[in-house]
Amino acid sequence: VNVLLGDGLLVPPIGYGAMGLSSGYGAIGEDAALATLHHAVDAGATLIDTADVYGRGGNERLVARLLRERRDEVVLATKFGIIDPDPDGLRSRGDPAAVRPAVLRSLERLGTDRIDLYYYHRVDPRVPIEDTVGAMADLVAEGLVGHLGVSEVTGEELRRAVVAHPLAAVQSEWSIWSRDVELHVVPAAVQLGVGFVAYSPLGRGFLAAPVALGPDDARRTFPRFDDDNLAVNQRIAAEVAAIAELEQRTAAQVALAWLFERGHRLGVPVVPIPGTRRSHRIDENLAALDVELEPASIERLDALAQSVAGDRARDASWVSQGRERDS
Ligand SMILES: NC(=O)c1ccc[n+]([C@@H]2O[C@H](COP(=O)([O-])OP(=O)(O)OC[C@H]3O[C@@H](n4cnc5c(N)ncnc54)[C@H](OP(=O)(O)O)[C@@H]3O)[C@@H](O)[C@H]2O)c1
Numbered sequence: 072v073n074v075l076l077g078d079g080l081l082v083p084p085i086g087y088g089a090m091g092l093s094s095g096y097g098a099i100g101e102d103a104a105l106a107t108l109h110h111a112v113d114a115g116a117t118l119i120d121t122a123d124v125y126g127r128g129g130n131e132r133l134v135a136r137l138l139r140e141r142r143d144e145v146v147l148a149t150k151f152g153i154i155d156p157d158p159d160g161l162r163s164r165g166d167p168a169a170v171r172p173a174v175l176r177s178l179e180r181l182g183t184d185r186i187d188l189y190y191y192h193r194v195d196p197r198v199p200i201e202d203t204v205g206a207m208a209d210l211v212a213e214g215l216v217g218h219l220g221v222s223e224v225t226g227e228e229l230r231r232a233v234v235a236h237p238l239a240a241v242q243s244e245w246s247i248w249s250r251d252v253e254l255h256v257v258p259a260a261v262q263l264g265v266g267f268v269a270y271s272p273l274g275r276g277f278l279a280a281p282v283a284l285g286p287d288d289a290r291r292t293f294p295r296f297d298d299d300n301l302a303v304n305q306r307i308a309a310e311v312a313a314i315a316e317l318e319q320r321t322a323a324q325v326a327l328a329w330l331f332e333r334g335h336r337l338g339v340p341v342v343p344i345p346g347t348r349r350s351h352r353i354d355e356n357l358a359a360l361d362v363e364l365e366p367a368s369i370e371r372l373d374a375l376a377q378s379v380a381g382d383r384a385r386d387a388s389w390v391s392q393g394r395e396r397d398s
Contacts, residue, residue, distance in 0.1 A: 075340060077238050083115055085359070086342055087111035090130060101133065108137045112141055116353055152191050165198040189210065229260065241265050241266075249383055253333075266341075267334065318365065
């Protein structure tokens with residue numbers, strides 16, 4: 072059963088986050104990555120999430136190889152706005168002049184003539200968000216883009232953004248251990264009729280399986296994975312694993328089922344986009360759709376976010392939570 076996000080966009084109830092095929096969790100070969108993408112589409116996780124910045128264009132080029140054969144089976148989502156490499160220290164760019172060149176570059180890399188869902192990836196603090204989204208609206212009028220989304224916006228930024236053009240989705244981190252969005256972003260999305268695409272729904276794998284971080288693991292850039300914090304946070308992963316055992320499900324399935332339950336309770340359509348490099352885990356994650364957690368399990372899971380050690384981002388203003396604290 073498909074899920075209706077905002078602005079009339081229908082998507083499958085679980086998407087597929089392609090980022091890890093190019094960066095973050097250790098490289099796999101391009102052919103293996105392509106096989107995983109094909110499996111995502113075969114299995115029904117046809118909302119494919121990429122971004123211009125993932126693998127510095129490499130992730131979009133990889134997705135292009137899938138689209139060459141299966142464009143019409145895919146709801147294609149990509150993003151612009153993060154600058155990497157970043158010689159000027161700007162980090163994000165949302166000035167209207169930057170928008171059209173960005174989409175043209177993505178379309179070129181993706182080898183397609185339309186993007187179904189185009190996100191503004193990180194808010195540029197120098198540019199009013201309505202100006203950026205206004206420039207994105209021109210792309211819809213031109214037929215280059217089907218629907219618009221924004222990522223890591225505050226509730227207030229979301230309210231300003233929808234004035235410029237209806238939005239299909241806000242994409243932000245939301246999971247058992249990242250629940251700050253429930254304070255302002257989710258209520259705004261409910262009120263405005265914007266769907267929620269939950270990224271890192273497995274806590275970057277932390278909630279799904281024991282993690283042993285190698286020295287180069289990209290997760291070390293997040294405070295929660297600092298050695299001291301990680302030691303504290305292990306209790307959370309252990310509790311999810313214990314609940315999974317009780318429910319006779321896997322921890323990943325419990326994490327996703329919790330998110331569906333939470334979205335349902337708060338009245339927002341929530342579509343998680345877990346990432347994995349392995350086809351069998353796509354099947355495992357999709358099977359979360361059949362899970363109904365016991366009320367006692369939900370209660371235990373609800374309590375976990377209170378005891379997380381470490382912020383979501385090293386520079387808090389990079390995510391919505393940090394800017395909400397300031398306001
Ligand atoms: N908008 C944004 O700013 C933003 C930020 C981050 C991510 N995203 C998007 O969200 C997607 C997902 O986020 P994410 O990759 O950060 O985190 P995630 O989906 O929470 O976790 C991915 C990690 O979980 C592991 N995993 C997946 N399924 C598993 C299972 N069933 N059992 C055990 N481990 C499992 C994967 O390892 P293996 O690969 O080894 O399976 C990988 O290490 C990304 O691909 C990207 O598209 C967006």
